[in-house]
Amino acid sequence: QVRLVESGGGLVQPGGSLKLSCAASGGAFSTYAINWFRQAPGKQRELVALISSGGNTNYADSVKGRFTISRDNMKTIVYLQMNSLKPEDAAVYYCNAARQQESYWGQGTQVTVSS
DSSP states (O other): OOOOEEEOOOOOOOOOOEEEEEEEESSOOOGSSEEEEEEOOOOEEEEEEOTTSSSSSEEETTTTTTTTEEEEETTTEEEEEEOOGGGOEEEEEEEEEEETTTEEEOOEEEEEEEO
16 A cells, blocks of 8 residues: 655765655555664664654664654655764665554665775
C-alpha cells in the first residue's frame, strides 16, 4: 500500500554532512509515524530517529545533537539531516512508515563515512 524510496546516501568524510530523503506514495502519509533505521554489516538493525504523525521527534542517544528528522506532509517526504558524521554512522539507512499494525519499508540507501 505504501511505497517508500530512500535517496541521498553516498560517501562522506568524517565530520561531514549528508541529507537523506524518503519519498512516500500510495498511503495517507500524514497519519504514519516515520522512522529511520540503519544496519551496519554484521550488526542488528537499529532505530536512529522517529517523527510522529504529530511532528514529535525522538533520536537514538548516539545521534542526538547531530541528526535531525523532519517531514514535509505536502510533498510526502521525510528527511534525515546528518551532521558531524562519524565512521560508526556508516550503514544502510532504511525508511519505515508505521501506523497501528501496519509497517512499510524502503529499499535502503548506503552511507559510507571514510577518510
